[in-house]
Amino acid sequence: MKTCLVVDDSVAIRKVARMILENLGFHVTEASDGHEAIAWCRASMPDAILLDWNMPLMSGIDFLRQLRAEPQGGAPKVLFCTVENDLFHINEALKAGADEYIMKPFDGDVISAKFAEVGLI
Amino acid sequence: MTPDDLSLICRIVRARAGYVIDQAKAAMIENRLGPLVRREGFNSLSDLVTAIKTKRDERLVWALADAMLPKDTAFFRDRTPFSQFRDVILPDLEQRLGTQPLRIWSAGCATGEEAYSLALALDEARAGRGGRAIEIVGSDLSDRCIERAAAGIFSQMEVQKGLPIRYLVRHFDRQDEAWHLSASIRQKVQWSRVNLISEISTVGQFDVIFCRYVLGGFDDLMRKQVLSQLAGALNDNGYLIVGRDEAVLDQAVGLSPVWGSSDVYRRDPALRIVA
Incomplete structure (x- = not known):
């Protein structure tokens, strides 16, 4: 079973994302900020990371830069999932190593299409 | 909406676009035609059908057929x-x-x-x-x-x-x-x-x-x-x-x-x- 780490400071968003991803066949773990997410990744690198941008303690973009510098940190497919919906932020995310980009609000079709795009379903 | 109204709608769609619409799906039909009813200024779908029956307005007939057709699509659908x-x-x-x-x-x-x-x-x-x-x-x-x-x-x-x-x-x-x-x-x-x-x-x-x-x-x-x-x-x-x-x-x-x-x-x- 493929694994996905959902990183978002909103409990509601994590709950919705978990429901959609579990329906797509993923084993889901959750983190509420970048520090917690790095700890999860060091313990067990997931196949995919669904990543919010604006979070306390460590933002999504800072997490991504740190992740890509970790041993095996290039492996997970990282999909940003954020309210930042302009080309500046999208380009920043891609430069930092994101594989796909989801603009909130999202639904199951969007998540499914984006995970298919990165080859995980 | 009466069975006659539903039947007329289905016959129009079939004649103009060749599409078969199941008359039993009244809720789907009303859902698809709702925006047309509002756009054309009618109070109800029955009023729209009455107008089509009485005025024989070709533009309205085609608008109804258009509104009934599915429009689901997506970029790179199915990849x-x-x-x-x-x-x-x-x-x-x-x-x-x-x-x-x-x-x-x-x-x-x-x-x-x-x-x-x-x-x-x-x-x-x-x-x-x-x-x-x-x-x-x-x-x-x-x-x-x-x-x-x-x-x-x-x-x-x-x-x-x-x-x-x-x-x-x-x-x-x-x-x-x-x-x-x-x-x-x-x-x-x-x-x-x-x-x-x-x-x-x-x-x-x-x-x-x-x-x-x-x-x-x-x-x-x-x-x-x-x-x-x-x-x-x-x-x-x-x-x-x-x-x-x-x-x-x-x-x-x-x-x-x-x-x-x-x-x-x-x-x-x-x-x-x-x-």
Whole structure:
């Protein structure tokens, strides 16, 4: 079973994302900020990371830069999932190593299409 | 709404567009026609039907048929047909056609995502860089869909259902909550109103026809008629790509399945086409 780490400071968003991803066949773990997410990744690198941008303690973009510098940190497919919906932020995310980009609000079709795009379903 | 009203609506859609609508699906019918009722200033769907009965207003009749047709579409819908197009069909055609122009038709394109996906795929494959002319035609029965398609403006939700982010970054610009496709891609597609159950020869001959999730709405007889017309619009060895589960093998005279696939067919010059 493929694994996905959902990183978002909103409990509601994590709950919705978990429901959609579990329906797509993923084993889901959750983190509420970048520090917690790095700890999860060091313990067990997931196949995919669904990543919010604006979070306390460590933002999504800072997490991504740190992740890509970790041993095996290039492996997970990282999909940003954020309210930042302009080309500046999208380009920043891609430069930092994101594989796909989801603009909130999202639904199951969007998540499914984006995970298919990165080859995980 | 009375059974007679529902029956009239279904008969109009079948006569004008060839589509079979189940009269028992009253809620679906009311849901699809609700926006038309409001746009035309009627108080209820019954009032709209009464107006059609009494005024015989052709514009309103066509607007009703248009509103009843499904318009589900997405960029790179199902993904595989587009990778097959880029990786297999396009190289085959480029080799066979030499310097002849390449013509592609997105038939029943709704709001244009399929035609634009083909334009984006061709752009990425750098097709035509040797000077070959490539023409993409997007057609639909609906004037409203064609207008929207030609504008090339999509909502945030629409650009997220199938469009890889690299295409969004390269070819779209965000303005006022909407995503505008670049002129360079928009100019690659010509738009036309075509009713597939009528004479379609005006759009010409093609090397590739995408007609996906359109055929399923017709009854068997109409589907065979439309398929014969599409086969007739294909050049020899041209490709027809249909939607998943729209297998046409037993009905498509003049078409042979390719690669054992149930959704890619080739116009076989050895088979006689019987309309």
